[in-house]
Amino acid sequence: MLPPGPRFAPLQTYRYVTRPADYLAELRVRYGDVVLMPSLNGPVAIVFTPELAKTVFSTPPDHYDPFGTDAIGPLVGAASLFTTSGAAHRRGRKLLSPPFNGARMRAYGGAIQDVAAGVLSKVHAGDDIRVLDLTTEISVEIILRTVFGVADERSVTRGRQLLTGVLDSLSPALFFTKRLQTPLFPPYRRFRRAFRAYNDFVADTLVDRRRGDGAGEDVLSLLLGARDEEGNGLADAEIQSHLLTLLVAGHETTSIVLAWAIHELMSHPDALAALREEVAGLGPDPSPEALTNLPYIDAVVKETQRRRTIVTDVIRKLVKPLEIGGFRIPPGLGVAVGVVAIHNDPDLFPEPHQFRPERFLNGGHGPSEHMPFGGGHRRCIGAAFSDYESRIVLATLMPSLDLEPRGPVEVPVRRNVTMGPKFGVRAWVAAKR
Template sequence: DLPPVDLPPVDLPPVDLPPGPRLGWLQAARYVAAPHPMLRAAAARHGDVFTIRTARRCVMTGKPALVRQIFSAPVDQYAVNAEAGPRRVLGANGMAQLSGRALRRDRRLLLPNFQGAALTSLAGMMRDAALEVAESWTPGQTVLMREAALAIALDIILRTVFGADTPDQRATFRAALRDFDHAFTRPGFLLLSALHVEQEWLPPFRRFATARGRLEALLRQAIARARLDGPARGDVLGRLVAARHEDGSAMSDAALVDNLITTAIAGHETSVVSLCWALHWLHDTPDCLARLLDELAPLGPDPDPLAVTSLPYLDAVVREVLRLWPAVTDVNRVLAKPMQLGGFEIPAGMTVAAAAAILHHDPELYPEPDRFRPERFLKNRFAPWEYIPFGGGERMCPGAQFSIFELKLLLGVLLARCRFTALAPGDPRPKRVGFLISPRAGVPLRYEGRR
């Protein structure tokens, strides 16, 4: 197996890197505030590959052929991000900290539980999470979709992945996850992590360790419960504790805990942001909303959740949402060895990135790229290096199928049942929320009542 490579946190010696905007705090601030237009402007000005500063100095591309090269490189081309910050938050035993054969081995065990037939048994849990929130709305009320989506998406992770099937269990997990989230997003924790300070006795790290310890203890109890109940429960954890590697061994408890925490972090806010963009674009493009409602109508106001997930236009809507405002603007890989990219030799230790924000707006692939036109996904199929909302290659998002299934189901169930009026129509102003870009106003809709 490839050991994680400890990377120099500071800049590398000067080498002949691709051109790019002047690297400095102003450029970094523009990237943080509004990466979509900033990355597209940099590509228009500097060409197919350019150098910019994101979290690190990075060589970026949105050209299909080069994106393909990044995602199809051999396993030993990339290193794990061995910085202490992500390792502390996500843990040392989950898939985010593996590379090479160890990563492949654990992904082979993990991924089937988030895909294909495994999704079927999650549909009812997803629908229940959505309806519990929708039933609290009264006609005439303003619903801030960001808040509603946060409640629904977290509930879905707790029910479908953690296997928390009672309201009490979910309330306990919600509180523990909230404390954990606060602990690693506090300025003190972020600053010390960015400065690579390692002293665990410092108060922000101690507070974080307490919050993570509490969450870990709850997850260990959930793992023990799942072992007793067996896989018949149908949730991801129930399947995971029963799953075996090819040599017959099970995933360790430490790896299960870290993978559950990674899943909660990676799979929660991304779904919220994408659901918000979907509801924004549908209400901003009445023809598309009407076409979707026509498709849903034969299924009635309380549609079978599985029937919803096989509707073709709904599928195209979700894919178009993920194209137009990809929640993750660029996907990074740290080089373990030098790489030839677009005529440049990029040295080991540098980061290369495939930019969905650029690729998804290539007018040769997506004519009128700024328009919300789901039909393009009915007429065309795109290669894995032409459409990358979930990244690609060995590290591609393990929740890709799960998310598309979840987004279709939530949109279908909510729109078949509820009538809304948009309260902030027009072009959305984006806003950064953590690593992601979300509609600024949070998509306020007036709930008009049931269909």
């Protein structure tokens, strides 16, 4: 038996794309904890409780393929983690994960602190700012260093322009509908133009790197050094696909979470004061490592990820049947976890629309209640890194800036797979300490 749900895929897709949080909450109220949602990419069974989420994430990987690859595949390339499954997916994760965890990740602490301090030095009392521009500048530079290993001013500037060009030219329409990926559609032409310029940058970086010693700790060095059992290296197209995946997945997500966190902190003076007191307790010039071990900042990041869920749901495509919540979902259908609905469930998070970092102090909520990074065999490989970066950046910026909200009230809008602040969090710098 299939779960209940609404009809007419174009309308449901439109509602899901434009207002996912309200739409998913409404589906749950109308149809229950498992709902069959028709979409232009095919029907998806979506679940809304932590227990059912646990079932989705603990089901063996060979039950699943990635979802929506027809549309995403041509944008990110054939080797991407977004489009591969089985052995190729496992191999890709093994290659790409190490720099985003453990000692390799911590080696970037000083660089993250320097990049944040550099951006802070350009902000002055009396400025009107768009916080998302600042956090984007920080996250792009950090991605360029960790993924491409570029640190010289000229390459960072060129890389930043080209990356931002590609990411800005992606539009939700291209991500969700393959049919629009045609030169007749102007956004697709813009994307192709930006993508060609970005590919030239990657090709130049590959040539430079092959000429040099290539022994850095960045992802590109790892990809260039990777060999299969026969001793063959990766093809350039494969390297480009991995790099683009990391950029699409890693840059916009962290910059949006940071912008939302700053938005919440400037609207909640008690939370800002608690954060400042915690950082001040470390004395002058705290090490990046010390900044990442502060429980209140950690709680601010977690509560922002909950309150402003930026990836509203995570989806897989079934290749074997799945029994879930009393239903049997056949192969070929999608199965999804409605993360944003769980994050806003008042039984789990009382008064869910309030920003309360305290929820996450002293243990807080487990991984099937708080899941901004998804779960199971496709859980975000940048989760630890993103949290690490967010804590250092907030601890560097927020003790120094007194900000006041400017412009219209912020609301989340879709940017590709993510939801971000519509106006980019506009603020006035009342004082700089």
